[in-house]
Amino acid sequence: MKFSILPVALVAVVLLSQGCVSNKKFSDLQSNYTQLQSKNNDLNNKYQESQNGLSNANTRIKSLEEQLANERANVAALQASLDKALSSSNQGNVNISKLVDEINSSNKYIQHLVNVKNTSDSLNMVLTTNLTRSLSADETKDVDIKVLKGVVYISLSDNMLYKSGSYDISDKAGQTLSKIAKIITDYHNYDVLIEGNTDNVPVNMPNIRNNWDLSALRASSVVQALQTTYNVDPKRLTAGGRGEFNPIADNSTDTGKAQNRRTQIIITPKLDQFMELIGKAPAPKQ
Structure with missing residues (x-):
């Protein structure tokens, strides 16, 4: 899905030979094109950074689940050792007491990990519930909300967000964006990635080369609306296009x-x- 672009030199020869534009106008067009390329590169770089952060978060969640499984297996092994010790007359009271302490310590850490995971899940469910309740019946037709692996995904249709064939925010999107912005502001300990997506139809718009450009510019429009119109802290926002x-x-x-x-x-x-929550594990007994 690429935009067919003639080399700048060839365009210059054709336009100047036909007397269609002045040298100054051609220079302005070329400058605008260069600025658009630079802006798109910046957006893609920021988007890649946010994707890396999101990937790291998912890896941490997976690691937490693996820790839970390992600790449960450890408790089972310790319990088996304790049962064996109790059934053997050769085991002393000191060894049995040590096994009991280890089992209790492992159980405390398991409960801590479970509480951390439940805290994250609960916050996300409250966030999702509050947002869902704030939307009208008509708005829910264009908004889809899901929680996957500890991350909240709010999907907005292009018909609701943008003017037809454009990356400019439409007037009817304002009410919905204001509600989403309020939720984002209330949950200030969360980062926000705005991700643009398109279908596979080639783009036919001035100064936009392909669907990469369009998706990135649409994401940037939403980010700027959240910042300038709804006062969301821009340090929490990242725009990217896929x-x-x-x-x-x-x-x-x-x-x-x-x-x-x-x-x-x-x-x-x-x-x-x-x-930081995971790091606050119960201290083991000495």
């Missing part, structure tokens, strides 16, 4: 294309705070 390469439906149908043309607001707990 073009046509993250479909959730078949692009061979109009319905599928409509589903793929979406912008996702991805809300995730800050990784450093999540790890």
